Amino acid sequence: QKEVEQNSGPLSVPEGAIASLNCTYSDRGSQSFFWYRQYSGKSPELIMSIYSNGDKEDGRFTAQLNKASQYVSLLIRDSQPSDSATYLCAVNAGGTSYGKLTFGQGTILTVHP
């Protein structure tokens, strides 16, 4: 089992719709969770961080964390073509691996007009 798994995608949504990106992780001691956006040929760009159970909203983005289910998600409301990118889930491990950020393989999102 991979340490961090994302829904395989690619995910295609129409402009204005809600895009839902999901991520599960295996280390129950994980402390912090991040979503990065990566445009083709560019480096990852941090868009959301979440540290405690529940929802965190920032503009059109909402991150949701459920530590009991070892699940973190990202919702993008009113999706725009400019949101088309690869979204990477990253998990900061706990215990002896504290500080190590492990990434999922990414989910490609396409928002079509």
Next chain:
Amino acid sequence: EAGVVQSPRYKIIEKKQPVAFWCNPISGHNTLYWYLQNLGQGPELLIRYENEEAVDDSQLPKDRFSAERLKGVDSTLKIQPAELGDSAVYLCASSLGVANEQFFGPGTRLTVL
């Protein structure tokens, strides 16, 4: 505030040649990371520095890879000799503390022929 700076942006070398990458983190960030990213995959940690100390180099192939961060600011990652399989994007990131948000530089795309 300036972001993470990396150079060169692109490098093409022949196998068995040496290559070096340079990174200057965000001012004040004491933790620096080198990642490798293959196409279609998330970044994978190679080495993490806290100030001058390499605190996690377990994923660094030490037979050919080396890194240094002598004054606790900028860092250099070296490969000698390069192999065909080393072709990838090498990303540098920095953070203010080990569990905090990491910010990535633009990366160096290495092609080994």
